[in-house]
Amino acid sequence: MAKRSGRKRSSSASAQKKIISLIAGLLVIAAVVIFGGAELGGFGGSTPLAPLITDEHAFSMHVIDIGQGDAILLSKDGTYALVDAGETMSPSAREARSAIFAYLDSLGVKKLEFLLLTHQDYDHIGSAKDILATYDVGVVYDNGVEHTSATYENLLQYISDKKICYTIVREGDQITSPWNGVTIEILSPPQDLIMAGSSPDINENSIVLDVTYKTVSFILTGDAGKKAEAYILSAGKTVDAEILKAGHHGSSTASTDAFLKAVSPNVIVMSLGAGNDYGHPHFETLTRFAKYTDHIYRTDLDGDVVVTTDGSAYSVVTRNEHVKENMLVSGNGVRV
Ligand SMILES: [Zn+2]
Numbered sequence: 001m002a003k004r005s006g007r008k009r010s011s012s013a014s015a016q017k018k019i020i021s022l023i024a025g026l027l028v029i030a031a032v033v034i035f036g037g038a039e040l041g042g043f044g045g046s047t048p049l050a051p052l053i054t055d056e057h058a059f060s061m062h063v064i065d066i067g068q069g070d071a072i073l074l075s076k077d078g079t080y081a082l083v084d085a086g087e088t089m090s091p092s093a094r095e096a097r098s099a100i101f102a103y104l105d106s107l108g109v110k111k112l113e114f115l116l117l118t119h120q121d122y123d124h125i126g127s128a129k130d131i132l133a134t135y136d137v138g139v140v141y142d143n144g145v146e147h148t149s150a151t152y153e154n155l156l157q158y159i160s161d162k163k164i165c166y167t168i169v170r171e172g173d174q175i176t177s178p179w180n181g182v183t184i185e186i187l188s189p190p191q192d193l194i195m196a197g198s199s200p201d202i203n204e205n206s207i208v209l210d211v212t213y214k215t216v217s218f219i220l221t222g223d224a225g226k227k228a229e230a231y232i233l234s235a236g237k238t239v240d241a242e243i244l245k246a247g248h249h250g251s252s253t254a255s256t257d258a259f260l261k262a263v264s265p266n267v268i269v270m271s272l273g274a275g276n277d278y279g280h281p282h283f284e285t286l287t288r289f290a291k292y293t294d295h296i297y298r299t300d301l302d303g304d305v306v307v308t309t310d311g312s313a314y315s316v317v318t319r320n321e322h323v324k325e326n327m328l329v330s331g332n333g334v335r336v
Contacts, residue, residue, distance in 0.1 A: 048106050051308035052315035059182055059213040060308040061220075061269075063245065065299040065319060066099045068273030068280075069123030072220060072245065073103065074211065076179040080104075081113045083209070083220055087126025097127045101134070103304065111136040113178035118206040118222025120147035129155050132164060141175060143189055143207050144168035145200045169207065171235065181311065185210040187219075187237050188228045203248060204228045210241065214311025217241035219263055223248040229259035242314060243267045243307050246289070250281025250298065250331075260292050267295045267307060267316055272331075274300040279331040286328050286336045296327040 051060060062073040069086025082104075087097050115137050117125050129151075131137065140159055159166045169175060170191050175184040189205035196204070206222025219241045221228075225248055232239060244265035247254030249272040268289050272280045281298065289296055295316065297305045303319025328336035 049304060049306050049317045049319060051306060051317055053308045053310050053313060055310035057180070058308050058310050059179065059211075059216075060306055061211075061218055061243065061245070062103070063269050063271050063297075063299055063305040063307075064100055064103045065303045065305075066271075066273075068249065068276045068278075069126065070118070070222065070245075070249075070271045071100045071103075071127070072271070073107075073109075075107070076182060076213070079113055079178050080107070080109050080111070081116070081178060082131065083116045084118055084124040084222065085115065085127040085131045086123040097130060100127055100131070104135070109135065111138070113138045114141055114175070115139075116141040116175075116207060116209070117143075118208075118220075118224075119143060119202055120145060120149065120152045121202060121223065122149070122151055124222065125151060125155060129158050132158060132162065137164060138178075139165040139167055141167055141169050141207070143170060143193075143205050145189075145193065145202065145205050147202065175209075179213075182211065182213045185212075185237075187232045187235075187239065188224060190231055190235075194227050194231060201227065203253070206247075208232060210237075210239065213309055216243070216309040216311055216314055218243045218245065218307070219265075220245045221247035221254065223251075223254070225251070225253040226256050229254070229256050233258060233262055239263050241265055242309075243269070246270045246285075248280075249276070249278070250285050251278065252282035252284040255285050255288055257288055257291075260288055264292060266293055267297065267314070268293055269305050269307065270296075270298040270300075272298060272300050276300075276331060281331055283330040283332065283334050283336065286330055290328055290336055294324070297322070298327060301326055 059076040064071045066086055070084040071086050072083040074081045112135050169186055170189050171186055177184045188208040193200040194204040203223040204225055204227045206224040208224050209220045211218045239262045241263050244263050246268050250270040270281055302322055306317045308315050
């Protein structure tokens with residue numbers, strides 16, 4: 001059963017919402033909503049957000065607000081890794097690039113244990129080369145799909161020139177976790193890839209990850225859509241997770257009912273830009289999300305979103321004030 005308490009608004013104009021969900025056993029969920037007087041940041045804030053969970057070994061997923069794209073920092077014990085390094089074309093690529101760098105700098109990141117690129121689209125790899133040039137990166141993980149964009153080819157050339165460790169991973173392959181107690185499992189793409197006609201589908205072959213710290217699991221999906229979700233379910237993988245980084249920026253091409261039912265997330269986070277050209281998040285997708293949870297977060301409204309867990313409890317902190325009523329308004333302005 002669920003119990004909720006402590007829901008009140010602080011008098012601070014720059015109130016920041018923090019949610020902590022405490023899981024005790026399998027069925028009892030207590031959620032406490034606390035408003036604090038945190039500073040409001042702009043696009044890609046430069047002040048670290050303080051997690052509500054202060055366990056010294058806590059694991060965090062930072063969904064950085066870079067506009068339309070993905071850049072997700074994983075951290076534990078002062079050690080970091082990055083999933084995607086996107087860069088938007090609008091409002092401007094430079095702004096998005098600055099957002100990632102400002103965020104990493106704010107945490108004092110010097111080294112990334114790995115940079116995992118979910119797939120080859122610009123909004124996921126646009127800053128990857130600059131990340132490699134700026135930080136000491138242990139290994140680059142990629143799905144190895146052949147792609148001929150200049151950005152991707154330049155990136156591969158740079159990796160080769162600088163002799164950076166580069167590993168292709170697909171379902172069944174192992175990623176060594178840099179963190180004690182954290183496991184990383186690759187759920188997709190399949191070894192023989194998902195095809196669109198005679199060539200591999202770029203979005204559907206996104207690397208999908210299950211990152212688990214003790215009893216709390218995160219699913220990260222890149223831009224994987226319905227075909228990838230169907231593959232993952234057909235492979236019989238356990239995808240039950242507390243936190244879902246929703247596929248493809250809240251597009252209706254992803255997040256099927258069957259997949260959401262299997263994941264049964266308590267927290268859903270979307271990474272997308274305000275006023276994007278695609279109408280993300282799509283109305284149909286938000287309608288499906290609303291059936292599974294009311295803890296929905298999106299970077300276009302919340303700014304940076306940080307989910308932190310000590311392995312049993314987890315909390316969500318947002319850069320901007322989290323206005324729950326606005327989460328279910330689609331990119332076209334239609335409210336669920
Ligand atoms: Zn994308």
